[in-house]
Amino acid sequence: MRVLDTTPKQDGFYMPAEFSEHYGCILIFPERSDSWQYGAYAARKAFVKVCEAIAQSEKVTVCASDRQYENARRMLPPHIRVAEMSSNDSWARDYAPTFVTNGQIIRGVNWSFNAWGGLEDGLYFPWDKDDRMARKLCDLYDKSMYDASGFVLEGGSIHSDGEGTILATEACLLSRGRNPELSRAEIEQELKNYLGAQKIVWLPRGIYNDETNEHVDNVCAFTSPGHVVLAWTDDMDDPQYQMSSADLEILENETDARGRKIEVHKVYIPKNPVCITEYELSGFTFEEGEDEREAGERLAASYVNFYITNGGVLIPQFGDVMDEPALKAIGSLFEGRKVYPIYARDIIVGGGNIHCITQQIPQ
Numbered sequence: 001m002r003v004l005d006t007t008p009k010q011d012g013f014y015m016p017a018e019f020s021e022h023y024g025c026i027l028i029f030p031e032r033s034d035s036w037q038y039g040a041y042a043a044r045k046a047f048v049k050v051c052e053a054i055a056q057s058e059k060v061t062v063c064a065s066d067r068q069y070e071n072a073r074r075m076l077p078p079h080i081r082v083a084e085m086s087s088n089d090s091w092a093r094d095y096a097p098t099f100v101t102n103g104q105i106i107r108g109v110n111w112s113f114n115a116w117g118g119l120e121d122g123l124y125f126p127w128d129k130d131d132r133m134a135r136k137l138c139d140l141y142d143k144s145m146y147d148a149s150g151f152v153l154e155g156g157s158i159h160s161d162g163e164g165t166i167l168a169t170e171a172c173l174l175s176r177g178r179n180p181e182l183s184r185a186e187i188e189q190e191l192k193n194y195l196g197a198q199k200i201v202w203l204p205r206g207i208y209n210d211e212t213n214e215h216v217d218n219v220c221a222f223t224s225p226g227h228v229v230l231a232w233t234d235d236m237d238d239p240q241y242q243m244s245s246a247d248l249e250i251l252e253n254e255t256d257a258r259g260r261k262i263e264v265h266k267v268y269i270p271k272n273p274v275c276i277t278e279y280e281l282s283g284f285t286f287e288e289g290e291d292e293r294e295a296g297e298r299l300a301a302s303y304v305n306f307y308i309t310n311g312g313v314l315i316p317q318f319g320d321v322m323d324e325p326a327l328k329a330i331g332s333l334f335e336g337r338k339v340y341p342i343y344a345r346d347i348i349v350g351g352g353n354i355h356c357i358t359q360q361i362p363q
């Protein structure tokens with residue numbers, strides 16, 4: 001694998017939008033017992049459903065540990081590739097490479113990963129195997145790699161419109177556990193250099209109780225150039241109200257890199273907060289020193305954590321009255337793509353959702 005000493009921006013490469021054509025998608029089979037309850041049994045079944053839906057229109061590779069290899073091979077259909085690869089957990093969005101293109105060639109970007117905040121407020125230790133995955137995947141896919149390993153970033157903290165605009169949240173990218181030695185302007189410059197972007201739209205907040213310091217991929221996403229969905233509630237007593245209102249104010253007063261006004265489509269969060277139960281909590285084994293969770297704690301459940309495939313859009317479902325309206329609202333923005341409702345409770349109890357467990361490889 002060739003490691004480049006230039007940046008995507010210098011070479012005319014940029015991060016394409018998720019809604020443009022994919023070659024394929026990467027996932028990692030879950031097994032960690034402090035992330036996934038009851039031996040990750042239900043989580044693996046949910047991951048398989050996600051893989052099968054994606055594989056209807058793109059090539060899926062699932063990375064699995066040696067321990068899980070036979071199980072993954074048995075649970076997944078033959079047209080889905082299983083590659084043995086070690087990891088600490090299963091968040092391909094955050095530590096598989098961010099792929100960039102010049103319209104002809106695909107290359108990967110290797111960021112530094114520190115489990116969402118390192119020793120400051122990270123979620124587990126160690127994270128070294130996760131941090132090596134981007135390099136291993138560039139090798140596996142035979143892609144040259146840009147080395148951004150001096151900069152801490154997870155894929156879930158950025159969204160690109162493929163036309164020069166990046167969405168990110170201040171709560172996450174300016175948090176003390178990531179790049180505390182860099183100013184906001186320096187962080188912005190790193191994003192521009194390694195994503196080949198011209199403009200960063202900084203949203204103040206993400207989703208309430210998001211364990212990642214509020215990744216943007218739970219709260220706001222591009223659905224086409226100039227159009228975003230924003231997780232929303234009209235309930236002024238809900239903590240999400242202030243957070244989404246702060247984001248809306250920015251979006252309504254911003255333009256994208258091409259000077260377009262950004263059109264915001266609100267997608268309502270579940271009406272009944274999705275909370276972790278006593279039974280679910282009993283199924284985790286936490287390691288010493290790790291943050292323990294409490295029964296009744298609200299999970300960062302948002303319909304905006306969807307994944308766009310070549311042929312469809314996979315939308316998380318929580319068994320809530322807002323499930324159906326979310327399918328309609330998001331589905332209507334992806335004309336010609338099939339809507340895949342995916343019951344996601346067994347993923348969200350792990351702390352993320354469909355977008356967090358997938359990473360697309362552009363065509």
Ligand code: KQY
Pocket residue numbers: 034035091093094123156211212215350351352353356
């Ligand atoms: O949402 C994500 N991108 C990752 C969440 C990690 C949770 C670990 N339990």
